[in-house]
Amino acid sequence: MKLVRAAGGIVWRVEQGKPRIAVVYRPRRGDWSLPKGKLDGGESWKDGARREIAEETGCEVRLGRYAGAKLHLDRPQPKLTLYWHARLLREGPLPSQDEVDEVAWLSRREALDRLDHASDRRLLLWALGDDARAGAWDGRRARVAPEALSSLVVVDSRKAAEALPDVLGMIARAVTSAASGSEARRA
Helix, strand or coil: CCCEEEEEEEEEEEECCEEEEEEEEECCCCEEECCEEECCCCCCHHHHHHHHHHHHHCEEEEEEEEEEEEEECCCCCCEEEEEEEEEEEEECCCCCCCCCCEEEEECHHHHHHHCCCHHHHHHHHHHCCCHHHHHHCCCCCECCCCCCCCCEEECCHHHHHHHHHHHHHHHHHHHHHHHCCCCCCCC
16 A cells, blocks of 8 residues: 655744744635645655745745644545644745645634644644644544654544554654654655
8 A cells, every 4th residue: 555645834934023824725625724745756754845835835944843744544545744843934925836826824823713624723733732622623633653743633534444554554654754853765
């Protein structure tokens, strides 16, 4: 079974002394999301996160600590997306492309209200250290290798029982290498 690998970030900047989080609008999907995307062949998790953030926001960032993960089991091939906290270094124009057409810099509460997917809201709450509220979004929560994986948001828990045994090893290796700073190219 092949695992689709993706990466992204919770991008931060300070505006008038207050932290703001970047969320992106994807017109083809009609949703607000955290910046992320699939890794290119041979690309490391962190390199992919930096590239995807730049492609979707126009921002150059410095990745900080590991923020969490989402596992999508609602598709033919499972998809694992790893996230990092990312501090804005330079903000450039939004690249010309059809995937994202707007970046909004929002407070924590505004970001939680604007994000369209419960899995993005749970991930953001977990990353902000609000585990109790993250688990309350819909009660679906899983932990794998707790010392390496700070959070794993399972998007379709009905399929988790059948798919998780096949992808658990891949997830544990990927998250352990990414969270520890190792730049292993393949999970």
